[in-house]
Amino acid sequence: MSSQPSATKDELSHNIAVYTGSFDPVTLGHLHIIERASKLFDTLVIGIGINADKKSLFNPDERIELVQRICTHLPNVQVQTFDGLAVDFVRSLGAGVMVRGIRPLTDIAGEFTMMMANRQLDADIETVFLMADERFAHVSSSLLKQIAALSEDDDHLAKFVPRAIIPSLRAKLTALPN
Template sequence: MSPPRAAIYTGSFDPITLGHLHIINRAAKLFDALIIGIGINEGKRPLFETSERVSLVQTVTTHLDNVRVEVFDGLAVDFVRQMDARIMVRGIRPLTDTAGEFTMMMANHQLDPGIETVFLMADERFTHVSSSLLKQIASMSDDDSQLAKFVPPQVIPALRNQMGRCD
């Protein structure tokens, strides 16, 4: 019996959004195993600590038996190899992500031609969602129903706490 077809979906997930979760739900149906790789980027100052991001992603993916969360430092292509996978999943938003994701895919192909990238187009409801938008909404609005349009409900208290607007 061959090993399960595993795919890797990497990102900072700072915080995880409904757009991320939509890609995760779709990818989990396409592959035997989906590993969410939470990247550590020393050049960025994240809103959430790595352990908090892991916890939030685990919390919102408990309904998916074939999903697990791992942390990695370094190149995503190296992480894919470490996980003994050959497929990278990337969510793209039309116009905003296409050029950057294509460039990343070509670089990854140069680093390891055996790793394939599968692009899943973001649902139109989430094409405008970004972490900077979330931070702006969280800092300027006390209305949780507004945040619930962009992040899973389990993320809202943590986001409020981090933004200093805890009720």
């Protein structure tokens, strides 16, 4: 977790962007946003949020490993965990941009509200929205957990999550108490 001192306004870099989320687990929609954002910025940090009050399927170290596993082809992507406010984490990295992926209709109102709150907290950090590709507009972590629990066909699951994480997802779901 980040404990670095915060950057001043003049030290914030718009060449560094941060994409925050729970990534529990990382989906094809997340990966698509990561790949696109990695082309726009010199450095993209994937910030995996830690919320002790939220029941997660994967622990923070497992989520880091899963995201790193699917981003090996992206040399400018780094993965870190954080707790607390996303804008504080972004500033601690010296980044001037937050990347947010949005799905049509389902995320726009919530993401707009979050962006406005973040601007009140730190007006120097810009938010860039990347619209989810239509192939991934319906994908959510909760949906894929349901599909994984009900379907034993990895081809079905591979329509929602990177194939590289399917064994880990299956193992985690098998280990859960019924």
